[in-house]
Amino acid sequence: MKSYWMVSDDTGSRLELRDVDTPQPGPGQVLVKMHAASLNRGEFIHGHGLHAAGSAKAAGMEGAGEIVQLGEGVTGWKAGDRVMGRCPGAFSQYALMDVRETMPVPARLTLEEAASIPLTFLVTHDLLVLQGQLQAGQWLLVNGVSSGVGVASLQMAKVLGAKVIGTSGSQAKLDQLQALGLDVGICTRAPDFHDAVMQATEGKGANLAVNTVGGTVFAESLRSLAFQGRMGIVGYVDGTLTAPIDLETLHAKRLVVFGVSNKLRTPAQRADGIAKFAAQILPAFADGRIQPMIDRAFEFDAMPQAKAHMESNQHTGKIVLRIG
Missing domain, CATH: 3.90.180.10 (Medium-chain alcohol dehydrogenases, catalytic domain)
Structure with missing residues (x-):
């Protein structure tokens, strides 16, 4: 073959x-x-x-x-x-x-x-549900919202009843994603979106951030989080593998930073979330609420x-x- x-x-x-x-x-x-x-x-x-x-x-x-x-x-x-x-x-x-x-x-x-x-939406389920604990009515910030994981995060978040802020370097891509329910689009590739996030969330910040970009936006995403906010790291397409951490903000806001990767997981660990995904999210594909x-x-x-x-x-x- x-x-x-x-x-x-x-x-x-x-x-x-x-x-x-x-x-x-x-x-x-x-x-x-x-x-x-x-x-x-x-x-x-x-x-x-x-x-x-x-x-x-x-x-x-x-x-x-x-x-x-x-x-x-x-x-x-x-x-x-x-x-x-x-x-x-x-x-x-x-x-x-x-x-x-x-x-x-x-x-x-x-x-x-x-x-x-399979891979993209299972990663997203891990990001938003298993670790991210995103709830209806909360705000999700997605860096690189036009990527595969970014679009999946947008679609899954809307099924969960959350509101979504997305960043992209292309206004045309942000306009395209409005049809999928993107609430706020920020056209930028730079770490300069904090003020726009705060304005959209009435000064509270995002409850969960999905970082598909890497170290260049890590610090800005961290300071854009709300009290008890979470940030999931899923990629570093910018090639920047290190970033400064504001320990005072992390401490005072009781923030959580986590990674999503299958690299070191056993086959049993990788399969652990399949049943939950099939029960919670697969019906949304079957009835058309999520369209790949x-x-x-x-x-x-x-x-x-x-x-x-x-x-x-x-x-x-x-x-x-x-x-x-």
């Missing part, structure tokens, strides 16, 4: 299209004929920690398709079922999914739309162009690779 691999060395990372054997499902796994997979920026950033120098592994982190074979002990699924999930090697014609990570594709969604859900936003879909052999499109920062929402 055809499979894209990420090859890393001391100078950078590159994609290679390889011919490899079709994997066979082990206990607790399903083999999926992949129809679509989504790009995630962190996988393509050299030094982001997802690929060690001198390593090579199948690329792709989430996708959707049809089950073709069940591993030992797998029940509740059958060949032909439409499924989506986080899975290593998603940019391949066939990939293995841990059955604990496998979710049914809602009937109203295409497999391309489904491919944009796909910026553009590329054919399988156009993977380099898809990667270049992501790196151009011109997209809003997810970029999808068609495989089937």
Whole structure:
């Protein structure tokens, strides 16, 4: 089968299209004929920690398709079922999914739309619900709201009944996101949004901030938080991995800063939130309250162009690779 691999060395990372054997499902796994997979920026950033120098592994982190074979002990699924999930090697014609990570594709969604859900929205669920404890009526601040996680955060927050402030360097993208319920859009890439956040929240600040950008906006996001506010760190596309911390503000406001990453989690830990996500959020996809936003879909052999499109920062929402 055809499979894209990420090859890393001391100078950078590159994609290679390889011919490899079709994997066979082990206990607790399903083999999926992949129809679509989504790009995630962190996988393509050299030094982001997802690929060690001198390593090579199948690329792709989430996708959707049809089950073709069940591993030992797998029940509740059958060949032909439409499924989506986080899975290593998603940019391949066939990939293995841990059955604990496998979710049914809602009937109203295409497999391309489904491919944009698993990793991004599970991360967002961790950010907003499991750790962020966002409640109805509270304010959410999203740095980089037009990114995949940013758009997912906006959509999920509206389902939860929260109000959303988003930052972006593009006014056109902010205007586009108003249709999804963006309450306040701040056109900036600089750490200069504190006053606008305070004005929107009547001087109280945001209850939760989602930082998809990195260290350049950390301090500004921290001081934009309300009493007992929380900030989740999910990426650092700015390449800035350090930031000053105002300990007095952190102390006085009883703030919480947390990270969202699966890098060091066990398979059981990664699967722990799946049932809660399926119960709380998946129905919103089934009834249309959340509609995946796909910026553009590329054919399988156009993977380099898809990667270049992501790196151009011109997209809003997810970029999808068609495989089937």
